[in-house]
Amino acid sequence: MDPSADLTSHAPAAHDPHHHDEHGHDHHELGWWRKYVFSTDHKVIGIQYLITGLIFLFLGFTLMMLMRWQLAYPGKALPVLGPMLNVLFGRGSMPEGIMAPDFYNSLGAMHGTIMIFLGVVPVAFAAFGNYVVPLQIGAPDMTFPKINMASYWAFFVGGIIMLISFFVPGGAAKSGWTAYTPLSVIADSGPGHHIIMNGQTLWLIGFVFLITSSLLGAVNFITTIIQLRAKGLTWMRLPFFVWAQFITAFLLLLAFPPLEAAAVMQLMDRLAATSFFMPTGLVVSGAALNISGGGSPILWQHLFWFLGHPEVYVLILPAMGIVAEILANNTRKPLWGYKSLVFAALVLGFLSFIVWAHHMWLTGMGTVVSAFFQTTTLIISIPSVIILSAFFISLWGGSIRFNTPMLFATAFLPMFGIGGLTGIPLAFNAADIYLHDTYYVIAHFHYIVAPGTIFALFAGVYFWFPKATGRMMSEFWGKVHFWPSLICMNVIFLPMFLQGMLSIHRRWYDGGQGWALSNEKVWGLSGFEWNVPISIAAWVMGLAQIPFIINFFWSIKYGKKVNDNPWEATTLEWAAPSPPPHGNFAVVPTAHRGPYEYSLPGRERDFTMQNEPIRDSDRRAYEAAAAAHD
Amino acid sequence: MEIPYTTTARPDTGLWNAKIGIWLFLASEVMLFGGLFSAYIFLRLDAAPGHWPRGLLNVPVGTMNTAILIASSVTVVLAWAALKMRQFSKYKFYMGITILCGIVFLVVKLAYEWPIKFHHFGAKITPAALEKYEPYLGNAHLREGGYEPRVEISGHLENPEALHDESIREYHIKLDAANAEPLNPDNDRPRFWPAPMSDKIAHVSKDDVQLASMYVPKHSTFFATYFTITGLHGLHVLGGVIVFIYLWLPVSARLYKRNPEQLANRVEVAGLFWHFVDLVWIFVFPLFYLL
Incomplete structure (x- = not known):
């Protein structure tokens, strides 16, 4: 049979219903590309962000697993994988399986960059924010769906540019994720490097795309939360997660642009030989540079950390939001101190703009400046403690359901606590002189971001998975994922405090081997030797993510089917069908009450959704609560 | 599916979506140029005696460009007001002048001010x-x-x-x-x-x-900041002009017939952006030309 004849004979028949549809309704089915790839639907975009972000998270972690080999066994050939990587990355990245110093530096710089800007921020802010916020506020979509799509694709292009940079001559950026000048300006330049296609320049260009992406996202989030809240959903009835995203969006909106300015200036320094960040009289390889000089390396640090510090709260606030939702849901009682939480988060957001120079104690910026930033840094711990305490008190007296999301959410609390408390010695500039740039610092901020934020992200994935798919992820494999991850996280990061206090520097290519003999031993191991258990734990943790990956994809198709509100939660996203259709709600919801009305007296169920109208019994319960409060 | 409040204001906030959006965008723009201006302050304060050149820019030309930009900020408001009064031909006239001002500004910048520096x-x-x-x-x-x-x-x-x-x-x-x-x-x-x-x-x-x-960016931190800031500002002017041209083309007439309020809103949002671009220049002009 002639296939073309077949096509023509079927074409009119296939076309007719579509034709009819166009006239019958004001919309018609979107094609596959518009529906799943270039979609303007906030849910699709959220899932795109989630999957891309999770892939980048794992990639960033993989880079670190490679570095952990070099740290534990410096100068030894990595069996099997090493020679393969040398082929993949080329240019003597791992000659005979031994990691070259430049490649080590690239891995370090790109681990930080990928984890923060391509992993955690896209997942915590863009993925969960996109998927959950419009649903939680009862909106049909974001206010600017096209801009939302542009945001994802700008992020995607930025990510691709970062990936390409691994394969250009000279390899990816190697001046640290902070790209301190003047090192970063002279890096990847000169003979053998292309003027544009080199690691550091691509890093900067990639950054401009990522910043654009988060700017578009931030504008969209704030406008959506202000404009598209459902009827009756007043500010103090917003779920804490929405508040957290709202404040995060402001941080991104206002903190990222100065880094964009800085990135443009560093690009000028690299491409147009300007001296924004290049001091007078700089000598490189024995020759004075042919530049005007007069620039300021410290200026880069100021601009970078003006972003960099609010960025920390960009990483942690959405995580706190996720944890808050899951805590309230699984303790079956209202979140303790909702108003304190909201105001603490607002204060946190504000203060995060005036603490940045605490990353710069050792730059010689002067005691007055240091004293100011030390004071603000200590003040900012107050709202953090308020939030963490409110979470702990929320657990008090609850009948807690320890399902997988709750396990991750509860683990977040002590992990974040350790991370936060170990930051206090770093906040004092006298103590920081000793601890600066040691593994202590690495341990401190990883406790916040890795077992802190990333655990909260896992909690969020397990928690909202049934909303996005209509199916549950496996509880059993969730626990298989959780327990090894928790143990490994602590085996990785707890000894790093020790290493830091034994003065192991965070940027040593040999993991401190050169200092091994001068170190005292703790529990039979010197600071250097502690690298071995840490590295093994890191690799085991890599394996421990496999149950998650399989569980995630398997459950999309084969997970247990559940109703629209399997966790018996109260917020509006659970009033939408699972998965929600385009436009989200069958009936536009109206909010009648606060977000966490669990175990409301006089109700037959232990949860009362925000869109359930107020009854007389509710009024009596509110009055009784108010009277008890007085 | 329809997104609410795209053209009409939400009662409790009194604003339609894009108006909030543009103000937020402008807030981030303030931070962007703020970063660059803070670099200006940093570098100028750090400059060794004699290494922050003065008097190299053409003040009369800069003054003229300032006047052109301010005039265009006025005409864009007149264009918006004309739309609000539903006087479409008047709108086209004022919008045309605005576009012309933007183009003249860019031509002066790119065909005169910058090249003369490159040959010095x-x-x-x-x-x-x-x-x-x-x-x-x-x-x-x-x-x-x-x-x-x-x-x-x-x-x-x-x-x-x-x-x-x-x-x-x-x-x-x-x-x-x-x-x-x-x-x-x-x-x-x-x-x-x-x-x-x-x-x-x-x-x-x-x-x-x-x-x-x-006299290229490499010459000194002065020219580095000058070219970076005026370059970025020029890109903003260009972006504004492109949006205005779009709003001036026949598509706008079709939108005007269908929903004049939406066109007025678009002009308002673009106009707010234009005022911001103007405002940045109000800082650029004294900082680089006069001080």
Whole structure:
């Protein structure tokens, strides 16, 4: 049979219903590309962000697993994988399986960059924010769906540019994720490097795309939360997660642009030989540079950390939001101190703009400046403690359901606590002189971001998975994922405090081997030797993510089917069908009450959704609560 | 599915979506230019005496461009007001003038101000050789008056091949007025009307030169900030002009027939952006041209 004849004979028949549809309704089915790839639907975009972000998270972690080999066994050939990587990355990245110093530096710089800007921020802010916020506020979509799509694709292009940079001559950026000048300006330049296609320049260009992406996202989030809240959903009835995203969006909106300015200036320094960040009289390889000089390396640090510090709260606030939702849901009682939480988060957001120079104690910026930033840094711990305490008190007296999301959410609390408390010695500039740039610092901020934020992200994935798919992820494999991850996280990061206090520097290519003999031993191991258990734990943790990956994809198709509100939660996203259709709600919801009305007296169920109208019994319960409060 | 409040205001906030969106965007723009202006402050305060040049930009031309931009900010409001009064031809007229102003601004910038800099040459003298070139620099005279020293001999490079040819050991510079008559008190301070170039030619040995460069970003932190900020500002002007042209084209007439309020809103949002671009220039002009 002639296939073309077949096509023509079927074409009119296939076309007719579509034709009819166009006239019958004001919309018609979107094609596959518009529906799943270039979609303007906030849910699709959220899932795109989630999957891309999770892939980048794992990639960033993989880079670190490679570095952990070099740290534990410096100068030894990595069996099997090493020679393969040398082929993949080329240019003597791992000659005979031994990691070259430049490649080590690239891995370090790109681990930080990928984890923060391509992993955690896209997942915590863009993925969960996109998927959950419009649903939680009862909106049909974001206010600017096209801009939302542009945001994802700008992020995607930025990510691709970062990936390409691994394969250009000279390899990816190697001046640290902070790209301190003047090192970063002279890096990847000169003979053998292309003027544009080199690691550091691509890093900067990639950054401009990522910043654009988060700017578009931030504008969209704030406008959506202000404009598209459902009827009756007043500010103090917003779920804490929405508040957290709202404040995060402001941080991104206002903190990222100065880094964009800085990135443009560093690009000028690299491409147009300007001296924004290049001091007078700089000598490189024995020759004075042919530049005007007069620039300021410290200026880069100021601009970078003006972003960099609010960025920390960009990483942690959405995580706190996720944890808050899951805590309230699984303790079956209202979140303790909702108003304190909201105001603490607002204060946190504000203060995060005036603490940045605490990353710069050792730059010689002067005691007055240091004293100011030390004071603000200590003040900012107050709202953090308020939030963490409110979470702990929320657990008090609850009948807690320890399902997988709750396990991750509860683990977040002590992990974040350790991370936060170990930051206090770093906040004092006298103590920081000793601890600066040691593994202590690495341990401190990883406790916040890795077992802190990333655990909260896992909690969020397990928690909202049934909303996005209509199916549950496996509880059993969730626990298989959780327990090894928790143990490994602590085996990785707890000894790093020790290493830091034994003065192991965070940027040593040999993991401190050169200092091994001068170190005292703790529990039979010197600071250097502690690298071995840490590295093994890191690799085991890599394996421990496999149950998650399989569980995630398997459950999309084969997970247990559940109703629209399997966790018996109260917020509006659970009033939408699972998965929600385009436009989200069958009936536009109206909010009648606060977000966490669990175990409301006089109700037959232990949860009362925000869109359930107020009854007389509710009024009596509110009055009784108010009277008890007085 | 319809997104609410795209053209009508939400009752409790009193705003439609894009108006909030543009204000948020402008807030981030403030931070973007704020980052650049803070670099300006940092670098200028850090600059060694004589290394932050003054009076190199053409003040009358800058003043004219300022006036053009301010005028366009007025006409864009008139265009918006005309739409609100449903006078479409008046809208087209005012919007046309706005677009014209934007284009004139860019042409002046890109076809006159920038190229003239790219063809101007400056040689910064090493500290050891300053004494040798005193007849062109007049530093003793400047010291007396309490002015910052001159460290550069500038003008038109008569032998441009010297820039690349190592065997040529001298720059032949047709001097600027300040280097031709360094003792003339008119040259002590920046002038409003730029002084004409002299016919005097100076020979400057390469051994005495710290950095020889056309007036390009590389020349100094001053030109680095000048070109970066005006370049970014120029991109914003260009973006604004493109949006205005879109709003002026026949598509706008079709939108006007269908939903005039939506067109008015679009013009309002674009206009807010335009005012911001104008405002940035209000900072650029004094910081670079006057101070």
